[in-house]
Amino acid sequence: MNEYIGIAVSFILAGGITALMVGLSSTLGKKHPTSTKLAAFECGKDPFSLPVGRFAIKFYMVGILFILFDVELVFLYPWAVVYGALGFSGLVEIGVFLGILMVGFIYAWDAGALNWK
Amino acid sequence: MMSDLILVVPELILVGMSLVLLLAARRIQGTRVAAFGTVLAAVAAVLGSSWVLSLGAKTGFGGIITLDNYTQFFNVLIAATLALATLLSVKSLEGIPRAEYHALLLLAATGMMIAVSAFDLLVLYLGLELMTLCSYILVGIRVDNPTSNEAALKYFLLGSFASALLIYGISLTYGVTGTTSFATIASTLSGHEAGSNVLLLVAMGLVAAGLAFKIAAVPLHSWAPDAYQGASAPIAAFLAAGSKAVGLAALGRVCLAAYHSEAQALSVVLTGLAGLSIIVGSVIALSQTDMKRMLAYSSISHAGYALLGLIAGTSEGVSAMMTYVFFYVFMTLGTFGIVVALGDRGESVEGYRGLAAQRPGTAMLMLVFLMSLTGIPPTAGFAAKFVVILSVVRGGHIGLAILAVACSVVSAFFYMRVAVNMYMNEAQEPAPSHFPKAVFAALAVAALVTLIGGITPGSLALWAVSP
Numbered sequence: 001m002n003e004y005i006g007i008a009v010s011f012i013l014a015g016g017i018t019a020l021m022v023g024l025s026s027t028l029g030k031k032h033p034t035s036t037k038l039a040a041f042e043c044g045k046d047p048f049s050l051p052v053g054r055f056a057i058k059f060y061m062v063g064i065l066f067i068l069f070d071v072e073l074v075f076l077y078p079w080a081v082v083y084g085a086l087g088f089s090g091l092v093e094i095g096v097f098l099g100i101l102m103v104g105f106i107y108a109w110d111a112g113a114l115n116w117k
Numbered sequence: 118m119m120s121d122l123i124l125v126v127p128e129l130i131l132v133g134m135s136l137v138l139l140l141a142a143r144r145i146q147g148t149r150v151a152a153f154g155t156v157l158a159a160v161a162a163v164l165g166s167s168w169v170l171s172l173g174a175k176t177g178f179g180g181i182i183t184l185d186n187y188t189q190f191f192n193v194l195i196a197a198t199l200a201l202a203t204l205l206s207v208k209s210l211e212g213i214p215r216a217e218y219h220a221l222l223l224l225a226a227t228g229m230m231i232a233v234s235a236f237d238l239l240v241l242y243l244g245l246e247l248m249t250l251c252s253y254i255l256v257g258i259r260v261d262n263p264t265s266n267e268a269a270l271k272y273f274l275l276g277s278f279a280s281a282l283l284i285y286g287i288s289l290t291y292g293v294t295g296t297t298s299f300a301t302i303a304s305t306l307s308g309h310e311a312g313s314n315v316l317l318l319v320a321m322g323l324v325a326a327g328l329a330f331k332i333a334a335v336p337l338h339s340w341a342p343d344a345y346q347g348a349s350a351p352i353a354a355f356l357a358a359g360s361k362a363v364g365l366a367a368l369g370r371v372c373l374a375a376y377h378s379e380a381q382a383l384s385v386v387l388t389g390l391a392g393l394s395i396i397v398g399s400v401i402a403l404s405q406t407d408m409k410r411m412l413a414y415s416s417i418s419h420a421g422y423a424l425l426g427l428i429a430g431t432s433e434g435v436s437a438m439m440t441y442v443f444f445y446v447f448m449t450l451g452t453f454g455i456v457v458a459l460g461d462r463g464e465s466v467e468g469y470r471g472l473a474a475q476r477p478g479t480a481m482l483m484l485v486f487l488m489s490l491t492g493i494p495p496t497a498g499f500a501a502k503f504v505v506i507l508s509v510v511r512g513g514h515i516g517l518a519i520l521a522v523a524c525s526v527v528s529a530f531f532y533m534r535v536a537v538n539m540y541m542n543e544a545q546e547p548a549p550s551h552f553p554k555a556v557f558a559a560l561a562v563a564a565l566v567t568l569i570g571g572i573t574p575g576s577l578a579l580w581a582v583s584p
Contacts, residue, residue, distance in 0.1 A: 103136045110142060
């Protein structure tokens with residue numbers, strides 16, 4: 001337990017000094033607010049703005065499909081690691097998994113989700 | 118491994134059919150092939166399940182899946198819900214992608230079947246998640262309908278929250294017992310003194326809350342009225358019947374198989390859920406004017422009645438719950454079926470005015486279902502209420518039994534208001550058009566079960582055996 005006392009002391013010191021300085025300047029300091037002063041400062045840039053520019057909805061569809069198949073394919077990595085131990089039944093099982101994945105892919109294709117128009 | 122696969126034959130049939138429907142989606146959009154395939158798959162799943170059970174009940178996949186009489190009972194119920202909801206859907210599919218709709222129904226039913234055959238908390242969670250994820254989409258599948266979208270979003274947000282409760286309860290249970298398997302949980306807990314572990318009590322409370330959401334028991338009921346109102350009537354029926362049956366099945370299994378040594382504490386939680394659901398459901402339903410909202414509140418109170426069976430924590434109690442759920446599913450599907458059959462007119466309570474003069478047969482069917490929901494003999498609803506209230510009385514909770522009977526009388530007011538509208542008021546709208554044969558078939562099955570169940574209530578007793 002003793003070795004933690006130093007850490008505790010430094011936390012208390014750091015917290016106390018920070019609180020003291022911020023507290024003093026906010027209670028004693030003079031305040032002459034202007035709209036420029038009140039604005040948040042961020043490297044000279046306007047910190048708030050609406051997302052500018054528009055992009056085609058088709059990117060959204062591609063993004064969704066990408067995430068879907070990408071996440072499902074991550075499953076292949078652990079399978080590949082233990083493939084030796086699983087043997088033939090492991091191959092069949094991953095075949096079934098990929099088959100179901102393919103049904104989803106074919107459905108998306110069929111439904112025109114991949115058409116770039 | 119291969120011999121274990123036989124235990125999930127009904128699930129495999131449903132999944133297979135849904136994959137076929139997805140592959141053929143573009144080709145069968147305008148036809149009724151999808152509906153036909155779904156009903157076929159439901160029938161095949163029941164047959165497959167019975168065949169596997171006839172080889173002997175057993176567990177597999179390392180003890181996480183079990184197929185016993187309890188599983189089979191609910192598999193039949195889920196398949197019936199799927200088939201009847203599909204038949205009811207025939208009328209209201211304009212503008213909805215049919216193949217996808219039926220594929221989602223099939224997958225939701227698959228999730229239900231996994232949940233009722235689960236013998237491990239994580240598999241149970243997996244099944245319930247599959248069911249609810251499909252349900253969210255089904256509720257919001259009418260994309261151009263703002264009410265439907267709103268309902269789906271509300272259902273999704275509340276549902277995710279409830280799932281979090283459930284998974285948190287599961288993780289705490291794992292923390293206490295070091296396992297998620299029902300059998301091992303039970304054997305670990307039998308060494309503990311009942312009620313001694315606060316963490317375990319919290320865990321059980323959270324699991325019960327997560328499952329109470331699925332059956333829409335008060336205070337986790339607020340999603341049901343919005344979801345039912347926003348969804349199309351067949352989907353509302355599917356949720357009201359299926360989700361509730363599965364939630365109750367899971368609760369029954371968890372109470373008996375996993376947390377049985379803590380039955381005392383669980384019965385306190387269940388008593389609260391049941392009492393509140395019965396009162397709140399019956400009282401709020403009185404002021405509803407939208408038919409689907411009224412039925413939602415009625416389903417909340419029915420969830421309370423079904424929970425009465427679980428309070429005692431005995432196998433007789435669980436059998437009573439099973440009987441209740443069985444009859445409840447058919448009378449609910451029947452009532453929603455009439456709502457479907459009447460189209461827009463069926464959506465509001467006022468729409469039933471003068472129906473008896475215009476369509477005597479439809480009005481008669483509706484009267485049977487309403488009487489059953491109220492619990493008036495000779496319908497199945499009476500037999501169902503009788504067995505659960507009897508189990509409460511045997512458990513020594515006389516006060517709760519009196520409350521249940523009193524609220525049953527209250528519920529007569531809102532059910533019979535529809536009946537009064539049908540028989541004693543003048544019609545203000547033109548007679549509804551005749552409904553398709555598929556809807557009629559579904560109504561006939563529901564009415565038949567409701568009547569036979571009322572006349573020979575003992576017929577189910579041999580079959581409704583708890584695990």
